[in-house]
Amino acid sequence: MSLRHAMLGLLADRPASGYDLMKRFETSLSNVWPATQSQVYGELGKLTKAGLLEVAAQGPRGRKEYAITDEGRAELRRWLTEAGPDPVRRSEVLLRVFFLNHLTPVEATAYLMGEAERAAGQHRALEEVERNVDWGDDPLSVNGRLALEYGMRFMAMREEWARWAVEELGKARR
Amino acid sequence: MSLRHAMLGLLADRPASGYDLMKRFETSLSNVWPATQSQVYGELGKLTKAGLLEVAAQGPRGRKEYAITDEGRAELRRWLTEAGPDPVRRSEVLLRVFFLNHLTPVEATAYLMGEAERAAGQHRALEEVERNVDWGDDPLSVNGRLALEYGMRFMAMREEWARWAVEELGKARR
DNA sequence: AGCCGACATGTCAACAGTGGAATGTAGGGT
DNA sequence: ACCCTACATTCCACTGTTGACATGTCGGCT
Numbered sequence: 001m002s003l004r005h006a007m008l009g010l011l012a013d014r015p016a017s018g019y020d021l022m023k024r025f026e027t028s029l030s031n032v033w034p035a036t037q038s039q040v041y042g043e044l045g046k047l048t049k050a051g052l053l054e055v056a057a058q059g060p061r062g063r064k065e066y067a068i069t070d071e072g073r074a075e076l077r078r079w080l081t082e083a084g085p086d087p088v089r090r091s092e093v094l095l096r097v098f099f100l101n102h103l104t105p106v107e108a109t110a111y112l113m114g115e116a117e118r119a120a121g122q123h124r125a126l127e128e129v130e131r132n133v134d135w136g137d138d139p140l141s142v143n144g145r146l147a148l149e150y151g152m153r154f155m156a157m158r159e160e161w162a163r164w165a166v167e168e169l170g171k172a173r174r
Numbered sequence: 175m176s177l178r179h180a181m182l183g184l185l186a187d188r189p190a191s192g193y194d195l196m197k198r199f200e201t202s203l204s205n206v207w208p209a210t211q212s213q214v215y216g217e218l219g220k221l222t223k224a225g226l227l228e229v230a231a232q233g234p235r236g237r238k239e240y241a242i243t244d245e246g247r248a249e250l251r252r253w254l255t256e257a258g259p260d261p262v263r264r265s266e267v268l269l270r271v272f273f274l275n276h277l278t279p280v281e282a283t284a285y286l287m288g289e290a291e292r293a294a295g296q297h298r299a300l301e302e303v304e305r306n307v308d309w310g311d312d313p314l315s316v317n318g319r320l321a322l323e324y325g326m327r328f329m330a331m332r333e334e335w336a337r338w339a340v341e342e343l344g345k346a347r348r
Numbered sequence: 349a350g351c352c353g354a355c356a357t358g359t360c361a362a363c364a365g366t367g368g369a370a371t372g373t374a375g376g377g378t
Numbered sequence: 379a380c381c382c383t384a385c386a387t388t389c390c391a392c393t394g395t396t397g398a399c400a401t402g403t404c405g406g407c408t
Contacts, residue, residue: 238357
């Protein structure tokens with residue numbers, strides 16, 4: 001149920017059409033909360049009916065510009081301050097690790113080395129992002145920087161763990 | 175589509191009933207890939223129809239004991255060795271971070287401190303698990319240990335990041 | 349003998365997310 | 379004047395996940 005809050009968050013900055021929102025999902029939010037166009041337009045309808053959004057203006061090609069209402073702002077704040085229950089963590093990576101004993105030691109090691117490589121690659125990609133984004137002074141990018149740092153630390157951790165796990169597997173074999 | 179592979183992985187060790195599988199999902203796998211009973215029974219049916227499982231024996235109370243077939247084992251191996259595309263990462267935590275500018279600095283700081291606390295709490299919980307599990311020599315627990323270590327490193331990273339983010343927020347305010 | 353708790357399976361409605369297709373309009377460049 | 383691209387919305391079918399409900403039986407304890 002976080003898509004609605006993502007949309008409220010985006011619209012709290014400034015009004016936008018569904019199309020505008022899609023672009024922002026594709027760029028800034030894609031690594032945090034991806035959404036498809038069907039979802040976005042569907043949710044816009046629901047949120048409007050629920051009174052959290054309103055159609056502030058109509059434009060050319062049937063464009064509807066949505067704006068957040070006071071009620072919507074209240075809901076956004078509620079969600080932000082509420083200490084959510086620990087998010088469900090599903091990890092396909094860990095699921096594979098759990099069943100690694102069904103592979104040969106060589107295959108298992110190869111898998112973990114691959115994990116390390118993938119993590120390293122994504123880490124490099126994030127470093128690239130860091131270099132390319134122009135960090136204006138707007139408050140938005142402060143948050144973006146926090147999220148980026150999280151991603152980089154996460155990838156570093158994944159790589160280190162995978163390399164450590166390779167070692168462990170080697171020890172266990174002896 | 176990983177539920178099916180989780181089930182194949184469990185059944186590759188030994189045959190089990192839906193009920194047995196549920197218990198294993200609730201204990202060892204709950205932190206990696208939770209599943210509900212409706213899902214498990216539904217998937218058992220689908221996997222059997224697809225020829226990846228077979229009903230190996232019938233027991234008392236309508237108990238059906240499922241066993242993995244050769245085809246199922248092949249599929250499990252395929253899934254384990256295939257380098258999956260980078261898994262979609264949705265993070266409610268980061269989504270909140272993105273919109274932290276809609277809170278007052280005090281509230282935002284409180285949120286991040288809360289995150290640090292939650293991560294620390296989960297870290298302690300995992301340490302507890304580590305102490306309580308009896309690490310037999312069976313190959314299964316080797317994998318379990320790898321997964322556990324991942325969890326602990328992850329929680330440590332989350333806590334450190336959150337404390338760092340509090341600092342950053344403080345700097346930005348000045 | 350009777351009962352309770354663990355064993356055991358099945359079904360259903362609802363929601364969230366994916367991916368694709370259909371449809372149409374406005375505006376800028378040639 | 380024309381066309382292409384970007385803008386813009388809507389609908390649909392399918393899979394995965396959740397949670398609740400319904401139903402029934404075996405085995406051991408009192």
